Amino acid sequence: MKDTIVPGLRIETRRGFTVLTLPAQISWQNYAGIREGVSRALSLAARPPAAGSGTGGRGAGVVVDFGDAVLLDAAGLVLLARAETRARLLGCQLRAVVPDASAPVRRALDATGLGRLVPVFPDVASATAAPPPGRRRTSPADTADVLDAIRALHPADAALAPAPSAPSELTITTAAAPDGDHTVVHLAGVLDQRTVPRLGETLTSLVEGDLRHLMLRMSARLGLRCDPLPILLGIRWRVAAEGGCLSLLEQPAKLREIIDREGLGSVFTACRTAEPAA
Secondary structure, eight states, rough: OOOEEEOOOOEEEEEEEEEEEOOEEETSSHHHHHHHHHHHHHHHHHHHTTTTTSSTTTTOOEEEEEEEEEESTTHHHHHHHHHHHHHHHHHEEEEESSSSSTTTHHHHHHTTTTHHHHHHHHHHHHHHHHHSOOOOOOOOOOOHHHHHHHHHGGGGGGSSSSSSSSOEEEEEEEEOOSSSSEEEEEEEESTTTTHHHHHHHHHHHHHHOOOOEEEEEEEETTTEEEEOOHHHHHHHHHTTTTOOOEEEEEEEEOHHHHHHHOOOOOTOOOOOOOOOOO
């Protein structure tokens, strides 16, 4: 039995296990479709197997195969934590496959404690060859601490994905807004783990130079390879304490998604109406 729910997501059966192969990239953009696939896989595993299948009273369990998938944010970790809780409620086992023990996915599982809740195997063959345990108790698992750890990863979502091989560039220019109070900071290029610190240094220098009404204008083509919220929030809190503001103009879609996810849409607004410089 094979099925495709979202591009790159596959469900099949091996040795009585329902194996869910994840797409090459996992993020909040395809989270809903993958969550549906995981839910379906768990429902299939919880059904009593066909007569003569030799797997006992129910399916052996579910194997979530990360393969070569890249976590663009913490969506995959939230998905796995919630799937572990549902698997316990259904009384079936959940296993994960992460081929490389040093991969960002494996480091994230260890950092959040998920690796202690979900058995991790190097490949699907070993995951499906290990004998399934007996029926598990159906009390819910306490994953609150795991989810808290995952939330703590949000400011460092980029650490879940490999750094780009090519050097990245970020161009930062400033201009005075027509109102005479605000300073417009123009960004072009790429924001990643290498360039975000430089943005922080630039904004800090402006603040220390008594420019506390800042408007950050991002090019429509600005590449976003990490979560810049820690830097932006730090500057925002600093200027707000002195009656200033940090507003964001023309945010890239991925940044808007992160801000909406964190419920911070109202934070990055100007403290007074200002017409930005073109």
